[in-house]
Amino acid sequence: MPTQLDALKQLSLVVADTGDLDAIRRYQPQDATTNPSLILKAFELPGYQALIDEELAVIRAEGGDRQTQAEHAVDRLAVAMGCEIAKVVPGRVSTEVAARLSFDTQASIRKAFEVIELYERRGVAKDRVLIKLASTWEGIRAAEVLEKEGIQCNLTLLFSDAQAQACFDAGVFLVSPFVGRVTDWYKQATGQDFTAENDPGVQFVRGVCQRVSQGGYETVVMGASFRNIGQVLALGGCPRLTISPALLEELAASDGEVARRIVMESASGQRPTPLTEPEFRWGHNQDAMANDKLAEGIRRFAEDQARLEGLIADRLAAH
Numbered sequence: 451m452p453t454q455l456d457a458l459k460q461l462s463l464v465v466a467d468t469g470d471l472d473a474i475r476r477y478q479p480q481d482a483t484t485n486p487s488l489i490l491k492a493f494e495l496p497g498y499q500a501l502i503d504e505e506l507a508v509i510r511a512e513g514g515d516r517q518t519q520a521e522h523a524v525d526r527l528a529v530a531m532g533c534e535i536a537k538v539v540p541g542r543v544s545t546e547v548a549a550r551l552s553f554d555t556q557a558s559i560r561k562a563f564e565v566i567e568l569y570e571r572r573g574v575a576k577d578r579v580l581i582k583l584a585s586t587w588e589g590i591r592a593a594e595v596l597e598k599e600g601i602q603c604n605l606t607l608l609f610s611d612a613q614a615q616a617c618f619d620a621g622v623f624l625v626s627p628f629v630g631r632v633t634d635w636y637k638q639a640t641g642q643d644f645t646a647e648n649d650p651g652v653q654f655v656r657g658v659c660q661r662v663s664q665g666g667y668e669t670v671v672m673g674a675s676f677r678n679i680g681q682v683l684a685l686g687g688c689p690r691l692t693i694s695p696a697l698l699e700e701l702a703a704s705d706g707e708v709a710r711r712i713v714m715e716s717a718s719g720q721r722p723t724p725l726t727e728p729e730f731r732w733g734h735n736q737d738a739m740a741n742d743k744l745a746e747g748i749r750r751f752a753e754d755q756a757r758l759e760g761l762i763a764d765r766l767a768a769h
Contacts, residue, residue: 454679455701457708458686465672465692466539469531471497473695474538477702481541483604483626483674483692485582486549486754489528493758501530506766519766520759524548525561527762529568536574544604545569546582547592549751558583558592566601580604580624584748585613587730594620606674607747610740612725612733614658618667619724626692627658628675629685631747635739646680655685659712665721679704687712 455477458464466479469492474482484492492498509523532543545565551557562581569579581601583589585608593603602623608614609628617625629651636650637643646652655673662671672690676682679700682693687710693701725733734740 451705452707453702454683454704454706454708455698457706458682458691458701461686461708461710462688463541463690464698465541465690466698467674467692467694468492469498469535470495470695471534471538473698474535477695477698479539479541479693479698481543481580481690481692482535482539483544483582484528484532484535485546485606486524486751486758489524489531490754490758490761492531493527493761498531498534501534502527502765505530506762510766516763516766517759520763521548523762523766524755524758525565525568529565529572532569532579533572533574536578542578542580543574544580544582546606546751547589548755549584549748550755552584552586552748553588555588555591555595558589559595562592562596562601562603576601582606584751585609585617585625585744586748587616587727590616590620590622593617593622597621597623604672607744608658609654609743610734610737611657611661612730612737613740613744614661615722615733616725616730618662618665618669622669624670624672624690625658626672626674627655628743628747629655629673629681630675630677631743632675632739633677633681635743639739646684649681649684651675652681652684655688656712659688659714663713663715664717666716667721683708684711686710687714689714 464479465481466474469484469488505526509519532545535543547558547561566576582604585605604624605617606626632651659671670689673685673688674692686708
């Protein structure tokens with residue numbers, strides 16, 4: 451009998467939500483995603499230390515003040531780690547634009563081009579990379595421009611129907627609606643526990659998949675931010691699922707079939723009129739959970755980026 455991980459791979463494209471190369475090799479996902487929090491964790495892994503020293507040596511040689519060096523080093527390290535991941539996965543690597551740029555369209559576009567250039571200098575073509583942006587109005591507008599330039603994007607921190615619709619309107623390649631963080635909010639707000647079937651995060655992602663199908667959009671849906679394998683299995687059939695090593699281990703250790711819970715059918719129905727900025731902001735504003743979790747997610751990623759810059763600055767100063 452196949453493991454649940456093997457069975458799940460027959461229904462959904464499995465993506466590793468980690469920068470840990472050993473875990474990626476072990477579970478053989480198609481793609482891998484990273485973010486500032488995961489890069490911060492990977493910064494301490496033994497397998498990356500030689501790479502980090504090499505990149506910091508280049509940064510030191512370039513000169514400049516410590517803060518500028520640290521900011522530049524984060525981009526170089528994210529790309530260097532992404533290139534190592536690209537050697538292991540057959541598909542794509544998602545690399546995130548700094549969270550502090552989440553409300554600046556032009557700065558996000560410039561940073562995305564810088565990241566792609568760094569990848570191409572290392573021999574990784576842009577079709578192996580997804581630029582990861584927060585699903586703010588400004589982030590979605592940046593993605594719209596980048597997609598037209600042939601740079602495909604992964605819109606993350608997605609919590610509301612308004613965010614999802616705006617992403618579809620913009621023609622972004624992939625969206626990452628969150629499961630666990632949605633459910634975390636409702637558990638705290640209501641004091642309730644949820645089964646996989648009535649889980650608010652699971653229901654949200656199923657709704658995003660339904661919206662894609664009904665509108666005949668080409669945007670790929672990738673469920674993200676899982677707290678347990680029940681949530682993962684409840685989304686069998688979602689086009690992509692990005693899963694942490696701990697949950698990949700659970701799935702690999704469990705035998706059994708996995709039922710298809712989502713069927714993606716392309717419809718020819720009339721699409722809604724694209725959202726205007728006021729409509730987007732009003733629609734998102736009406737969802738208290740989405741407002742809270744988007745703001746919290748951007749703050750957390752920015753905090754982890756700042757911590758990573760601090761660690762790099764310390765290491766630069768030590769030599």
